[in-house]
Amino acid sequence: MKARVLITLKTGVLDPQGKAVQKALGTLGFDGVDNVRQGKVIEIDLTETDETAAYAKVSNMCDKLLANTVIENYQIELLPDGT
């Protein structure tokens, strides 16, 4: 089973990378961009086949390693194999 974890900064936490991208988009002539936030995506291939167990495992990984839960939120999506 494949899991996708989206890690984004919490609302209110300054995001200099996002601001840099937003400014660069403006410089390139893209208007109508209100805000940009940048985060990480981590795709994990698991041997686990049970959805509930896989979700619990990935959630545990996020708390222990993948995300800094003081300033970051994470969102877990389980994807069927072959995607």
Place this chain on the structure above:
Amino acid sequence: MKARVLITLKTGVLDPQGKAVQKALGTLGFDGVDNVRQGKVIEIDLTETDETAAYAKVSNMCDKLLANTVIENYQIELLPDGT
């Protein structure tokens, strides 16, 4: 309208960050992890309200700035406002 862009390395391109995460997960005692790939997620708030126009605009942004299309794939998701 909000757009989420997932930028991941193409298959076959070496991903040292992903390998580092995979090794760290192993060290922490998480077994059953076959592979880890790390990428970027960029969330963009657009004033554009038309889906087709927003998609075309974000796609253009990816080609010109957000993704290095030589080694990276991008995937665009349009999200309803308020998410």
